[in-house]
Structures are given as C-alpha cells and as structure tokens.
Amino acid sequence: MPVVNRIADFSEDMKTWRRHLHTIPELGFDLPETSAFVAERLREFGVDELHEGIAQTGMIAIINGQGEGPTIGLRADMDALPIPEETGVEYASTKAGNMHACGHDGHTTMLLGAAKYLAETRNFRGRVALIFQPAEEDGGGAGVMVDEGIMDRFGIGEVYGVHNAPGMPVGGFVTSPGALMAAVDEFHVHIQGVGGHGAMPQDTRDPVMAACGIAQAIQTIVSRNHYALEELVISVTQIHTGTTDNVIPDTAYINGTVRTFDPKVQAMVIRRMQEIVDGQAASYGVEAKLEYEKGYPATINHADKAEFAVEVAKEISGEANVSAECNRKMGAEDFSYMLQARPGAYLFLGQGESAGLHHPKYDFNDEVAPVGASFFVRLVERAQPLT
Incomplete structure (x- = not known):
C-alpha cells in the first residue's frame, strides 16, 4: 500500500x-487518560500551539507551515462505546464494559501520525x-466544539474527516459529493390510560392497544406519506407496558x-407523527404525548472539497481503489456540525474484513493507520502548497 515514506518509517510507533x-x-x-496521552504525544512532536479543555477533553493542535496562508482543519474522534470487549487480543480494554x-x-492514531x-x-x-474531538458516539462533541467557536478562533477555512469501514478493501477510499450520512432523530410517545382487571376491559382505557395502534400507524408515514425515491427510515424500537397477564x-x-x-x-415526519399520536389517542380514549428530539444533522459533503479529497486519495491508494460514488448511509455522524460550519468532506477508509462497527469483536486494523495519516498529510500539502 503506497504511503508516505516517513510515515512508513514510524508505522510501528503508530501501532503502539x-x-x-x-x-x-x-x-x-x-476522556482524561485518552486526552492526556494525545497531548503528551503532540508536545513530543513539537506542535506550535496546543489548546486543551475544548468541549471538556477535546483539543486543537496548531502546526505552522512556511509562510502566510489559510488554515485547514483535520478531525479525529477519540471516544469509545459502552460495550464489553470480546476480541481476546492482548491489548484489550482494561476498563470493564467499555471498548x-x-x-x-x-482515527486518533491516524491524526497523531499526520501531526508527527x-x-x-x-x-x-x-x-x-x-x-481531537470527544463525544462523537453520544453527546455531539463536534457540535459542542463548533459552538465553542473553534472555527473562528483558529481561522479554520475548510475541514476534513475520515472513518474506517469494515468490509471495504484495506486502504481503499469512498465518498460522494452532497449527502453522505443521514440525520438521526429519536421519538418518545408516553401514553396515559386507565388500567384495570384484564377480565373487565370495558372499565379501562387500554394503553396497550393504543400503543399497538400508534406503532402500526407510524409505519404508514414511510409507505403512504413519503415519496419512495427519497430516503427515509422510521423504526419503532421499543414498546414498554404491563407487568402481568x-x-x-x-x-x-x-x-x-x-x-x-x-x-x-x-x-x-414530525407533522405526521404528531397527527397520528393525537388521532390514535383520541380513537382509543387515552392521553398521549409525543416528544420528538432532533439529533445529528445529515452529513453533507461540499462537492468541490469531496472532489479534491478524492484526487488526493487516489495519490495514496491508486485510482482503482478510490470511488466518489458511495451510496448514502443511514447511519449518522456528528462531523456534520463541522461541515455545516465550514466547507469540507468526509470519507470512508477500508479496513478489510472484520467484525462490524459497534460489535464486541471489532478491532481496528493497524495496517490502515499509515494510509489514513498519509492521506491527511497529502491533503494539507496539496491544499496549501509552498509554490
């Protein structure tokens, strides 16, 4: 896999x-231990500025080039998941329940390699x-960092991020102009009825039947209120009620x-969901309250930046291993907040066959880190060349 020679030289350090x-x-x-480790490495590398405590445990490291010019942002997320690890590797999690x-x-290692x-x-x-960002998995750390003013404070003009992709060839890149990953929202419906004896339903206002009616009716939003060629997923994932037969x-x-x-x-969706909840509640004689929470917005690449990133990726991985026609993903990513604030692009980097993301047997492929670091550095050198 073609990587920058100097990065290949310290690839074993990156693995460590x-x-x-x-x-x-x-x-x-x-993320106190993670951020402390990252900060220590960055100081060793000799970055010009290190600004810690952004979004609590996030940080911005500044490296000055030669001469005046713009500032390009490169992002890595640092947080983990509350999943018990089942990889069996010798370097497995030492924190029970986290991995x-x-x-x-x-991702953090790729950006550290680029920093060095x-x-x-x-x-x-x-x-x-x-x-270096905290709380991608839960909390929207990217949005918090943007709200704390990193783009203006550090004069960031464009921004890029990369995520590994199990099942893709090692070192291959895919992305696309425009929408790449979905916005993610969640909804909660709280139903208040009148309970009673299961043998005397006429004396109750049954929230169980109302819940069934609401859940089924919500599914008709996709099939009957939505244009079929525009992507939309609505999934009811929990119904909780009752204690005995x-x-x-x-x-x-x-x-x-x-x-x-x-x-x-x-x-x-919000409008129809409210109408369904209100209508179904009335038909079953119960009270129902909808709480709709907007989450991460859609991750939308800027077309010219995506095109530029693809050209850089081809330098690293070869034209045959890079595609600008990635199918949209229904997963979500809080890098979307950074792309709302500044032009840029987000790419997927293949890590070969492995367990899927968020699986207890997943492990990052160390062969991929030098590829990602090489992509980041060539992105900088191409975007802000000396001549």
Whole structure:
C-alpha cells in the first residue's frame, strides 16, 4: 500500500500508540487518560500551539507551515462505546464494559501520525489545525466544539474527516459529493390510560392497544406519506407496558429512530407523527404525548472539497481503489456540525474484513493507520502548497 515514506518509517510507533489507546477506552466527554496521552504525544512532536479543555477533553493542535496562508482543519474522534470487549487480543480494554468498538483509537492514531510528519516537515504554507474531538458516539462533541467557536478562533477555512469501514478493501477510499450520512432523530410517545382487571376491559382505557395502534400507524408515514425515491427510515424500537397477564396497565411507552437527509422530509415526519399520536389517542380514549428530539444533522459533503479529497486519495491508494460514488448511509455522524460550519468532506477508509462497527469483536486494523495519516498529510500539502 503506497504511503508516505516517513510515515512508513514510524508505522510501528503508530501501532503502539493505537494499541495503548485501545486499552483505555473512555466515554463521551470524559476522556482524561485518552486526552492526556494525545497531548503528551503532540508536545513530543513539537506542535506550535496546543489548546486543551475544548468541549471538556477535546483539543486543537496548531502546526505552522512556511509562510502566510489559510488554515485547514483535520478531525479525529477519540471516544469509545459502552460495550464489553470480546476480541481476546492482548491489548484489550482494561476498563470493564467499555471498548473501542468503532475504531476511534485508529482515527486518533491516524491524526497523531499526520501531526508527527507535519511538525517535522512543514512542507506547506499557512497552518494546520488538528482537531481531537470527544463525544462523537453520544453527546455531539463536534457540535459542542463548533459552538465553542473553534472555527473562528483558529481561522479554520475548510475541514476534513475520515472513518474506517469494515468490509471495504484495506486502504481503499469512498465518498460522494452532497449527502453522505443521514440525520438521526429519536421519538418518545408516553401514553396515559386507565388500567384495570384484564377480565373487565370495558372499565379501562387500554394503553396497550393504543400503543399497538400508534406503532402500526407510524409505519404508514414511510409507505403512504413519503415519496419512495427519497430516503427515509422510521423504526419503532421499543414498546414498554404491563407487568402481568391479568392486569391492563395504566401507561405505555413507545420509542424509536428516524433517519432523513432532507429537512423537508424531516418536517413532514414530525407533522405526521404528531397527527397520528393525537388521532390514535383520541380513537382509543387515552392521553398521549409525543416528544420528538432532533439529533445529528445529515452529513453533507461540499462537492468541490469531496472532489479534491478524492484526487488526493487516489495519490495514496491508486485510482482503482478510490470511488466518489458511495451510496448514502443511514447511519449518522456528528462531523456534520463541522461541515455545516465550514466547507469540507468526509470519507470512508477500508479496513478489510472484520467484525462490524459497534460489535464486541471489532478491532481496528493497524495496517490502515499509515494510509489514513498519509492521506491527511497529502491533503494539507496539496491544499496549501509552498509554490
């Protein structure tokens, strides 16, 4: 796999960093050991500025190039997942119930590798802002960092991110212009009825039947209110009610997820869901309250930046191993907040056959880290060349 020679030279160091990070998975914004390790490496590399405590445990490292120029942002997420690890590797998690099941240890390592190279060579003009982010999995750390003003504070003009992809050939890249990953929302329906004896339903207002009616009716939004060629997923994922066979309960609860790309589709879903909840509640004689929570917005690449990133990726992995025609993914990614704030692009980097993301047997492929680091550094050198 063609990687930058100097990065190949310290690829074993990168493996060591990654495997250490794998042993100390931390969640959300609470990443004291992870951020301390990253900060220590960055100081060793000789970055020009290190700004810690952004979004609690996030940080921005600045590396100055040669001469005046713009600032390009490169982002890695650092947090893990609350999943017990089942890999059996010697560097497995030392934190019970937590593991790096999404490869953020690898993403952090790729950006550290890029930092080491860029601090040594400085073969670019302007500046690089290395964004080490907490709470991608839960909490929207990217949005928090944007809200705390990183784009204006550090003069970031464009921003890029990469995520590993199990099942894709090792070192291959895919992306696409425009929408790449979905917006993710969640809904909660709280139903209040009147419980009673299961043998005397006429004396109750049954929340169980209301829950069934609401759940089934919600599924008609996709099939009857939505244009079939526009992506939309609505999944009811939880219904909780009742305690025993001969008691009709007082309450029921419904929960689920909505995935969209178009804000107009999202607005339609919210409207129809409210109408369904209100109408079904009236028909069953119960009270029902809908709580609809908007989550991460859709991840939408800027077309010219995606095209540029693809050209850089081809330099690293070869034209045959790079595609600009990635199918849209119904998963979500909080890098979307950074792309709302600045032009840029997000890409997937193949890590070969492995367990899937968020699986207890998943492990990042260390062969991939030098490829990702090489992509990051060539992105900088191409975007902000010395001549």
